[in-house]
Amino acid sequence: MILFRGLKPLNPPLLTEEGRKIVAYFQDEQISESEWVQELKRKHGQEILVHILNRKAVYEEASSLSIDISPEEVASELKRDMIGYDSEEAYYYEMETQLGLSPEDVATEMHYRLTLQEIAISEIDITEAEIDNYFEENKDQFEARKQFQLSIIKVASQASAEDILDQLEDGADFTQMAKEYSTDVTSRDKGGRIGAVEWNDPFLPQKMLSAADSLKINDIAGPFEWDHDYVIIQLTDIVVEEQEDIRDIHMTIRKQLALNESIPLTQLENNLRDKYEARLMVYIPPA
Numbered sequence: 001m002i003l004f005r006g007l008k009p010l011n012p013p014l015l016t017e018e019g020r021k022i023v024a025y026f027q028d029e030q031i032s033e034s035e036w037v038q039e040l041k042r043k044h045g046q047e048i049l050v051h052i053l054n055r056k057a058v059y060e061e062a063s064s065l066s067i068d069i070s071p072e073e074v075a076s077e078l079k080r081d082m083i084g085y086d087s088e089e090a091y092y093y094e095m096e097t098q099l100g101l102s103p104e105d106v107a108t109e110m111h112y113r114l115t116l117q118e119i120a121i122s123e124i125d126i127t128e129a130e131i132d133n134y135f136e137e138n139k140d141q142f143e144a145r146k147q148f149q150l151s152i153i154k155v156a157s158q159a160s161a162e163d164i165l166d167q168l169e170d171g172a173d174f175t176q177m178a179k180e181y182s183t184d185v186t187s188r189d190k191g192g193r194i195g196a197v198e199w200n201d202p203f204l205p206q207k208m209l210s211a212a213d214s215l216k217i218n219d220i221a222g223p224f225e226w227d228h229d230y231v232i233i234q235l236t237d238i239v240v241e242e243q244e245d246i247r248d249i250h251m252t253i254r255k256q257l258a259l260n261e262s263i264p265l266t267q268l269e270n271n272l273r274d275k276y277e278a279r280l281m282v283y284i285p286p287a
Contacts, residue, residue, distance in 0.1 A: 207225075
C-alpha cells in the first residue's frame with residue numbers, strides 16, 4: 001500500500017503536448033498519467049490482479065456453499081483484533097498509518113478473511129469430545145481478559161527510582177516526572193504512558209503486574225526490576241472484558257481446530273482460482 005501526503009491537486013486537469021493527462025510536476029518536469037499507471041503496473045500489477053481474482057473465486061465458492069458472513073460476525077472478529085490497543089480509534093489509526101486501510105477497508109478485508117476461513121473448514125468435522133478436551137487443556141485462553149492501562153518511569157538504578165518515588169509521594173506530577181527522568185524513549189514523551197497491557201503478559205515483570213492488580217486507579221507503586229533497569233508504575237485504568245458465552249467459546253474452538261486441519265488459506269485461494277478457471281492474460285515483468 002502506497003500513501004502520499006502533502007500534495008495538492010491542480011484543477012482543472014492539464015494535458016501534455018501529446019494530449020496525455022498530467023498527474024504531477026517535479027519542478028518543470030511533467031509526470032503523465034500513463035507514466036504513473038505504468039509504474040503502478042510494474043510494481044504492483046500482478047499482486048493486484050491476483051487479489052481481484054482471489055476475491056471473485058472465493059465469493060463464487062461461498063455463494064455455491066451458501067456461506068454468508070453477517071455484519072455482526074465481522075464486528076465481533078474486529079473486536080477481537082482490537083485487543084491490546086488503547087482504543088478502537090488507536091486500532092483504526094494504526095490500520096490507516098501502517099496499511100493505508102480506512103475503517104471500511106478493514107471491515108471489507110475481515111469479511112473476506114472470514115469467508116475464506118468458512119470455505120476452508122466447510123467439510124471438516126470436529127467432535128464435541130475434541131472441543132471439550134481442548135477447552136480443558138486451554139481454559140486460561142478463555143478467561144475474561146483483564147488489561148491494565150499503565151504509565152511508567154524507567155531509570156537505570158534502584159537509588160534513582162527510590163528518589164523519584166519519594167518526590168511522587170511528596171506530590172510531584174507523574175507525567176512531568178516521566179518526561180524529565182524516564183529513560184524509556186518510547187513512553188517518555190507521552191508522560192510515561194505505555195498503554196494497555198494484559199494482566200498476565202509473559203514479557204513483563206510478574207511482580208509489577210501483580211502489584212498493578214492490587215492498585216486503585218491513579219495509585220503509584222515501585223520500584224520494580226525490569227531487565228537491567230528499574231520502573232515505577234502508575235495505574236490509570238483497568239479494563240475487564242465480559243466473560244464470553246460458553247456456546248461462543250465452543251464455536252471458536254471448533255473453528256480453530258478445523259482450521260488446524262484445513263489446507264493453508266493461500267493454497268485454497270490457488271485451488272479456487274483453478275476451479276473457476278481464473279487466468280492472467282498479460283505478462284507483467286517483476287519490479
